[in-house]
Amino acid sequence: MTTNDQTPERQDIEAxxxxxxxxxxxxxxxxxxxxxxxQDRELSRRYALVREELAATVRLNDALxxxxxxxxxxxxxxxxxxxxxxxxxxxxxxxxxxxAAQIGRLSPRALTFSVGAAAVVILVQAALLATxxxxxxxxxxxxxxxxxxxxxxxxxxxxxxxxADITKFLDTYHLTIVxxxxxxxxxxxxxxxxxxxxxxxxxxxxxxxxxxxxIVRFAAVEQ
Amino acid sequence: xxTTSDEALIERIAAGDxxxxxxxxxxxxxxxxxxxxxxxxxxxxxxxxxxEVFLDVWRQAxxxxxxxxxxxxxxxxARYKALSALRRRTDQELDDEKAATLEDPGDSPEVSVLKKxxxxxLRQCLTALTPEHREIIDxxxxxxxxxxxxxxxxxxxxxxxxxxxxxxxxxxxxxxxxAGIDRGWP
Numbered sequence: 001m002t003t004n005d006q007t008p009e010r011q012d013i014e015a016x017x018x019x020x021x022x023x024x025x026x027x028x029x030x031x032x033x034x035x036x037x038x039q040d041r042e043l044s045r046r047y048a049l050v051r052e053e054l055a056a057t058v059r060l061n062d063a064l065x066x067x068x069x070x071x072x073x074x075x076x077x078x079x080x081x082x083x084x085x086x087x088x089x090x091x092x093x094x095x096x097x098x099x100a101a102q103i104g105r106l107s108p109r110a111l112t113f114s115v116g117a118a119a120v121v122i123l124v125q126a127a128l129l130a131t132x133x134x135x136x137x138x139x140x141x142x143x144x145x146x147x148x149x150x151x152x153x154x155x156x157x158x159x160x161x162x163x164a165d166i167t168k169f170l171d172t173y174h175l176t177i178v179x180x181x182x183x184x185x186x187x188x189x190x191x192x193x194x195x196x197x198x199x200x201x202x203x204x205x206x207x208x209x210x211x212x213x214x215i216v217r218f219a220a221v222e223q
Numbered sequence: 224x225x226t227t228s229d230e231a232l233i234e235r236i237a238a239g240d241x242x243x244x245x246x247x248x249x250x251x252x253x254x255x256x257x258x259x260x261x262x263x264x265x266x267x268x269x270x271x272x273x274x275e276v277f278l279d280v281w282r283q284a285x286x287x288x289x290x291x292x293x294x295x296x297x298x299x300x301a302r303y304k305a306l307s308a309l310r311r312r313t314d315q316e317l318d319d320e321k322a323a324t325l326e327d328p329g330d331s332p333e334v335s336v337l338k339k340x341x342x343x344x345l346r347q348c349l350t351a352l353t354p355e356h357r358e359i360i361d362x363x364x365x366x367x368x369x370x371x372x373x374x375x376x377x378x379x380x381x382x383x384x385x386x387x388x389x390x391x392x393x394x395x396x397x398x399x400x401x402a403g404i405d406r407g408w409p
């Protein structure tokens with residue numbers, strides 16, 4: 001038997017055929033479709049077309065292959081770079097990428113006129129990077145400050161803090177990063193000029209730093 | 224063997240568990256890659272976008288509310304990334320792609336059918352659909368998404384999902400007919 005395929009009920013059932021073939025219909029709808037298929041020869045014929053489409057789609061997608069080896073390693077490296085230290089480096093690196101992209105967009109003629117200015121910008125940026133990496137963030141563990149290890153302040157920065165934010169913050173409080181990041185993204189910092197010999201003075205400084213909630217998520221004196 | 228659910232993995236990822244991130248990536252990267260590749264048609268772009276998708280998962284895992292399945296959430300992120308990448312393409316690149324998908328004028332539809340079996344022609348026609356139609360066909364047939372899930376991923380109403388699927392299939396039949404295969408539908 002073939003039912004009238006212009007009825008809303010029949011059209012509704014036919015619209016569900018792709019999901020019925022994929023097995024993603026709710027039980028109630030699946031039962032409706034099965035009942036209609038059992039009675040309607042033309043609907044069954046069209047269902048066979050749907051199943052052909054499904055098989056071809058699966059085969060087409062399976063033939064697409066997979067991402068190349070090393071994709072996970074690259075992802076995890078990017079995730080590592082999401083740590084506060086990594087993010088600081090990434091932000092400065094991003095500045096270099098942005099600069100390169102801007103230069104790349106220039107026409108050859110514009111580039112000729114701009115090359116002098118661009119060179120100056122790159123030199124300034126290189127100087128900034130060198131300054132940051134040597135005096136602010138010496139990951140080798142070499143201590144750039146001459147103060148003793150005591151009197152350090154552990155600071156965790158909020159994930160959204162940029163390198164520029166952190167640099168400005170360090171300048172404001174005359175802090176130098178001496179170690180980090182430790183697990184949990186904690187950086188050990190030391191005041192450069194503040195009188196830190198007395199613990200009270202250090203506690204006061206930490207309380208001020210703790211107020212900087214836009215940049216700092218955690219701050220405490222190293223015991 | 225009991226495996227950790229995707230939702231549990233995402234909870235652990237939100238807490239900064241990198242191992243959970245690796246498990247989720249291993250579990251879903253191939254499907255996400257294929258979904259994106261079918262949209263952007265460029266392997267290197269697809270590879271890059273898969274990395275972007277999972278990096279977003281790492282950053283936004285805390286916002287996942289389990290209203291949808293993890294795979295639906297992943298495909299929604301992937302779709303957004305793929306469409307953004309497509310918008311960045313220049314008109315020239317799109318023209319080149321269009322030219323590459325045109326049928327060889329040397330072959331009539333009948334000759335094409337003789338050269339290939341029906342399955343091959345069907346796959347070729349599936350490839351020739353617009354991104355919008357490819358997307359919905361893949362989501363329903365390959366990614367096994369329900370009407371409701373497709374609506375969530377694509378950001379359209381459930382009735383529109385059914386209508387779009389109908390027109391995608393109708394277009395597929397038209398392409399098959401042009402290639403010499405009349406399915407008698409619609």
